[in-house]
Amino acid sequence: MDDLDELEGVLADAGFSGYEAAAYVGLLRLRDASVSELADVCSVPRSRLYDVLEDLEEAGYVETYEREALRGRVANVSPAAEELRERATRLEDAADHLEDRWERPRFEHTDMSVFQTHAATVTEATARVDAAEHTVHLCVSPDELLELADPLRDAVDRGVVIRIAVQAGEADGDEDLPHLFPDVAAEVRRCESTAHFIALVDGSFAALAVDNEWDGQYGLVVDDNALTSILHWYYQIQLWEPWDTLYTASMGSPTTYVSIRELIRDIESVRADDETVTVRVEGVETQSKEAVEIEGEVVDVIYTDIYEDRDVTFAQQFIQAALRIRSDGEEYTVGGYGAVLEDVRAIQMTITDID
Structure with missing residues (x-):
C-alpha cells in the first residue's frame, strides 16, 4: 500500500481514532519528529498532539522522549502490523460467517428453514441422523449414502431402525455398495423413481434437498408434524412401497x-x-x-x-x-x-x- 493517506483511513477503520491515525502516519513519514514538526505534516492540531502521542505510546505503537522539546518516533511497526493482521483475520472470519448464514438462512418464529445449497441441507440432515433415537428414513444417491455411512453406522449401533431407498442408476454399477447395507440399515430398497434427497428422522424432522438443471439448488428443512407427515407419505408411497428390496436384516422375533x-x-x-x-x-x-x-x-x-x-x-x-x-x-x-x-x-x- 503506497498511499499513506489510504493507510491512514485503514488505521481509522481498524480502531485508531482519527487523530491517532493521522499522527501515526505522520511519524511514519518523518520517522522521528518533534511535536511542531509533526504538526506540519498531519491534520492534528498542535495542542492535541501531546495527548495523542501519549495515547499512542500507552498502546505501544510509538515512543516519546525529550530533547529540548517532546519528540516522538515509531521504533517498531510490529504492534500496529499485528493489530491490523488480527483485525483482518476477524474480518475474514466474519465474511465466512456471512456466506455460511447466506447458504442457510432461517425464518424467525417458525420451525422451517430454507437452505441455498444442496450440500448445506445434507449437512443439516447428517447432524439430525447423528442425534437420531428411534427411526431414520432416507432417499439418497449412492454417493450420498457413502457420505452418510459413518453417522448411519453409529445410529445402527444405538438401536435406531433405518430404512434407505437408494436411487437407481449409479447404484447398479457400484459393486461395493451392497457390502455396506448391513452396517447402515435394517432394510434397503432400489428406488427407480426420479427423486431428490430426503431424510426423515424420529417422526418430527424432515429434510428435502434439490439439485438439478431445471430447479437449481435449494433445501427445505422442517421440524413440523404436518409438513413432515406429507413428506413421509410421499416417501412411503412413491419411494418405498413400490420398489424391490436390495437388503433386509434379520430382525428376529419380536x-x-x-x-x-x-x-x-x-x-x-x-x-x-x-x-x-x-x-x-x-x-x-x-x-x-x-x-x-x-x-x-x-x-x-x-x-x-x-x-x-x-x-x-x-x-x-x-x-x-x-x-x-x-x-x-x-x-x-x-x-x-x-x-x-x-x-x-x-x-x-x-x-x-x-x-
Whole structure:
C-alpha cells in the first residue's frame, strides 16, 4: 500500500481514532519528529498532539522522549502490523460467517428453514441422523449414502431402525455398495423413481434437498408434524412401497415396525379371529407432546380396507390407519406419522405376542 493517506483511513477503520491515525502516519513519514514538526505534516492540531502521542505510546505503537522539546518516533511497526493482521483475520472470519448464514438462512418464529445449497441441507440432515433415537428414513444417491455411512453406522449401533431407498442408476454399477447395507440399515430398497434427497428422522424432522438443471439448488428443512407427515407419505408411497428390496436384516422375533400401515397389514394377515395380538408402542402423546411407551392388546384395527383384491386410488392411501390398544384397563388409539386425532403418535412398534 503506497498511499499513506489510504493507510491512514485503514488505521481509522481498524480502531485508531482519527487523530491517532493521522499522527501515526505522520511519524511514519518523518520517522522521528518533534511535536511542531509533526504538526506540519498531519491534520492534528498542535495542542492535541501531546495527548495523542501519549495515547499512542500507552498502546505501544510509538515512543516519546525529550530533547529540548517532546519528540516522538515509531521504533517498531510490529504492534500496529499485528493489530491490523488480527483485525483482518476477524474480518475474514466474519465474511465466512456471512456466506455460511447466506447458504442457510432461517425464518424467525417458525420451525422451517430454507437452505441455498444442496450440500448445506445434507449437512443439516447428517447432524439430525447423528442425534437420531428411534427411526431414520432416507432417499439418497449412492454417493450420498457413502457420505452418510459413518453417522448411519453409529445410529445402527444405538438401536435406531433405518430404512434407505437408494436411487437407481449409479447404484447398479457400484459393486461395493451392497457390502455396506448391513452396517447402515435394517432394510434397503432400489428406488427407480426420479427423486431428490430426503431424510426423515424420529417422526418430527424432515429434510428435502434439490439439485438439478431445471430447479437449481435449494433445501427445505422442517421440524413440523404436518409438513413432515406429507413428506413421509410421499416417501412411503412413491419411494418405498413400490420398489424391490436390495437388503433386509434379520430382525428376529419380536418384529419391529416404523410404519403403522405395515404393522396393520401384518396383523391382519397373520391373526385368526380368536387370536390376541400384543404390541409395544414407543411414541409421543399428541396432546402433551411427551414421550410415552405403552404395551397392550390390540382390540381394534382402524383403517380403510385397501388390502382386498381391488384397485387402490391415490387418495385412499391417506385415509386414517390406527390401532386401539388396551393397556392396564385403559384404551388408547395409536396413529402413525402425522397423527392428530389419536392419543399417541407411534414412532416405533413391536409385536410382542400372538396368542
